[in-house]
Amino acid sequence: AQSVAxxxxxxxxxxxxxxxxxxxxxxxxNPYLFWYVQYPNRGLQFLLxxxxxxxxxxxxxxxxxxxxxxxxxxxxxxxxxxxxxSALYFCAVRxxxxxxxxxxxxxxxxxxxxx
Amino acid sequence: NAGVTQxxxxxxxxxxxxxxxxxxxxxxxxxxxxxxxxxxxxxRLIHYSVGAGITDQGEVPNGYxxxxxxxxxxxxxxxxxxxxxxxxxxxASSxxxxxxxxxxxxxxxxx
Numbered sequence: 639a640q641s642v643a644x645x646x647x648x649x650x651x652x653x654x655x656x657x658x659x660x661x662x663x664x665x666x667x668n669p670y671l672f673w674y675v676q677y678p679n680r681g682l683q684f685l686l687x688x689x690x691x692x693x694x695x696x697x698x699x700x701x702x703x704x705x706x707x708x709x710x711x712x713x714x715x716x717x718x719x720x721x722x723x724s725a726l727y728f729c730a731v732r733x734x735x736x737x738x739x740x741x742x743x744x745x746x747x748x749x750x751x752x753x
Numbered sequence: 754n755a756g757v758t759q760x761x762x763x764x765x766x767x768x769x770x771x772x773x774x775x776x777x778x779x780x781x782x783x784x785x786x787x788x789x790x791x792x793x794x795x796x797r798l799i800h801y802s803v804g805a806g807i808t809d810q811g812e813v814p815n816g817y818x819x820x821x822x823x824x825x826x827x828x829x830x831x832x833x834x835x836x837x838x839x840x841x842x843x844x845a846s847s848x849x850x851x852x853x854x855x856x857x858x859x860x861x862x863x864x
Contacts, residue, residue, distance in 0.1 A: 647793075670851060681843060681855040689851060728795060732850065738801065739850025740786045740811065745795040
């Protein structure tokens with residue numbers, strides 16, 4: 639069975655500074671990895687995904703994530719944080735190629751960007 | 754194109770009552786899932802479907818039933834509501850399983 643760990647319940651960063659939200663995963667075979675964002679009282683919005691290819695994936699709103707197979711990590715990054723980035727972020731995984739195509743989510747990390 | 758539509762948005766049930774949470778998508782997606790979101794626990798998969806007539810259990814299926822008679826609809830039935838089922842429920846759909854579109858959620862309180 640697959641699993642996702644987001645070790646930080648909350649990340650605090652000043653506006654304009656770089657941000658990192660951590661994610662590690664466990665899955666059989668090649669992983670398909672995803673990041674979603676949730677604003678208050680809203681559903682989840684897709685940010686980016688890694689299926690195959692370049693380890694650095696670029697997504698919406700200036701976010702990017704780096705796939706590291708040896709460390710089984712898929713950290714979310716942004717060079718310069720905005721106050722409007724404050725939200726709840728979820729990392730998710732599913733087994734690639736074969737297996738169930740439903741996503742397994744981490745527990746979420748709340749990002750707080752201070753002005 | 755409405756995406757994934759969930760109804761109702763809010764619901765209060767008494768313990769032991771039954772109800773159906775509706776989910777419909779108009780994108781001709783084969784893959785559909787139901788999740789529940791609880792504080793500190795992320796989203797947990799309840800049930801899953803790969804197409805009309807095919808469903809499978811997820812991580813937390815007890816107390817919930819699903820059926821998939823059409824590609825568009827994937828209702829979630831609570832058979833006998835319990836306070837432990839108080840949660841926010843999300844439905845999601847995907848064409849290939851490589852990225853899901855989520856509905857706006859149903860906030861359920863069981864008293």
